[in-house]
Amino acid sequence: METLRDILDAAARGVFPPADGGTTVVPQPSRRHAGVLSFTAHSVVFLDEDPEWVHETLRGVDSDALAATMNPRFLTALLERTGRRAETVDAVWVGSPLPGGPPLALTEITDAGHPRIRYARGRRDDVRAWTADGGVVVTGRGVAGRLEVSVEVAEEARHRGLGRLLVAAARHLAGEPLWAQVAPGNARSTRAFQAAGYRPVGAELLLQRKMPVCPSE
Template identity: 80%
Template sequence: METLRDILDAAARGVFPPADGGTTVVPQAGHRDAGVLSFTAHSVVFTDEDPAWVHATLRGLDCDALAATMNPRFLTALQDRTGRRSETIDVMLVADPLPGEPPLPLKEIEDANHPRIAYARRRRDDIRAWTADGGVLVTGRGVGGRLEVSVEVDEAVRQRGLGRALVTAARHLTAEPLWAQVSPGNARSLRAFQAAGYHPVGAEAVLLAPGRVTGPPR
């Protein structure tokens, strides 16, 4: 049986579910994360709920079938069913690793009090963090065990290319595809990731387990 990680690894290679208007339901990779991945004309719902309930709920929606899994009514029904909540629908981006050293000096840290690091520890495993002059870079294992990246840039040095440099640097720190989730309204961040070679592969809505605390926007 295909797993959530199988689907993500294939997408990182540019191999996507069939664009047939269908919905695939797979089990969660762990308790922390459930939700929806939306690719071109195909969705993946990762949940431990009954797949028959998922498909029946989608059929009952009065909306475009291709957009049903991201329809607010379905996401609300899924939240009610699971007792979870969601924050936003994000653009899902991925980039391959790069050889060589990062393009800017980085210092690895373990400052759990930094807001970006504290946020990451609530959402990911195996957290690593680095600082640069005016910014923080964090990686960790998130949805399906994939490696995810987030950055924070100080207000005083924004719009100078540091965000792009940091997410580029992250590609030099790994030997596997690197994922990012960005709110569609955060155009500045989207531009930085795309300029650094990350390409959009779909959208996602992650449902958080009860007790998970929100953090800074990605």
């Protein structure tokens, strides 16, 4: 059976599910991670749920079939059935690894109590973080074990291209495709990832458990 990781690995290579208006249901990659991933004219629901219930519920949504999995009525039904809570719908980007060193000086954070480390460990495994003058870049394993990146730029360091340099640096630090989730309304981050060579692949909504759970579960 095809797994979510299989689908993600293929998307990182530029190979996407068929644009046939369909929805594929695959098992959750872990107890922690469930959600919906929408590609062009095809969606993937990663959830330990009866596929027939998913398809039947989608048929009852008064929406364009190509957008039904991201329709609030369907997502509300998912939340009620699973008892989970929703995060925001994010645009998903992927960047290929780059050779050589990063384009700016970075210092790895070794303090496990650093606030960015603590926050990231609540969502990801194998977290690493680096600081630059005015910014922080963090990587860690998230959904289906994919390597994910996030950055933070201090207010006084904005509008200087630092965000772009940080997300570009992450591509030099990674030895595999690097994933990012960006809120569609966050134009600043969107421009940074695009300028750093990341490619948009789809949209994603994660369904979080209401009770805390170890990131690896």
